[in-house]
Amino acid sequence: MKSKPFGALFGLLALVAILGVAPAFGQTANEIDIATGAGGSANAACVAANNCFAPNPLTVAPGTTVTWKNTDTAMHVVCSGKPTDDECGKVFEEDSLKPGKTFQFTFADAGTYDYFCSVHPWMTGQVIVAAGATTSTTPMQNMTTTDNAAVPEFGPVASIVLAIAVMSMVVFAAKTRGIPKF
Numbered sequence: 001m002k003s004k005p006f007g008a009l010f011g012l013l014a015l016v017a018i019l020g021v022a023p024a025f026g027q028t029a030n031e032i033d034i035a036t037g038a039g040g041s042a043n044a045a046c047v048a049a050n051n052c053f054a055p056n057p058l059t060v061a062p063g064t065t066v067t068w069k070n071t072d073t074a075m076h077v078v079c080s081g082k083p084t085d086d087e088c089g090k091v092f093e094e095d096s097l098k099p100g101k102t103f104q105f106t107f108a109d110a111g112t113y114d115y116f117c118s119v120h121p122w123m124t125g126q127v128i129v130a131a132g133a134t135t136s137t138t139p140m141q142n143m144t145t146t147d148n149a150a151v152p153e154f155g156p157v158a159s160i161v162l163a164i165a166v167m168s169m170v171v172f173a174a175k176t177r178g179i180p181k182f
């Protein structure tokens with residue numbers, strides 16, 4: 001059986017392609033996800049758990065870019081300040097973060113930044129920017145850099161690997177059916 005190695009090769013390459021694509025999904029470091037159902041009411045499950053914006057609080061080092069991602073099915077607002085003050089949007093604001101979309105803000109200065117959703121004011125969160133937070137945030141920043149660099153690279157690599165896998169499958173099929181060799 002000359003064709004057997006091609007089947008094994010296809011399986012291996014398919015596995016590599018799947019593993020290569022997999023890290024593109026899921027939450028990355030310094031990302032805050034908006035909980036599903038957060039806009040329902042002040043009694044939404046995430047309100048009691050204090051994670052309508054998750055993780056909450058998020059602690060980062062100065063200079064970190066934080067990404068808010070709306071993983072809910074409703075539109076939300078990300079507005080710096082508290083529902084009880086009149087500071088909405090004084091530092092940062094995304095007034096129509098649609099489902100599946102992201103909003104980014106880079107925190108240059110240390111401090112505690114409150115934010116909330118002005119449409120659903122029970123949704124509140126904090127970003128803590130601390131110079132002393134290097135122990136926990138440095139590996140996370142490194143992870144972000146690695147993830148960001150890896151995601152665009154994995155696409156073409158996975159495509160090439162898949163193309164090779166398909167080609168080896170064609171060769172495998174051709175050999176098993178007795179079609180003349182190349």
Ligand SMILES: [Cu+2]
Pocket residue numbers: 038039075076077117118119120123
């Ligand atoms: Cu909202």
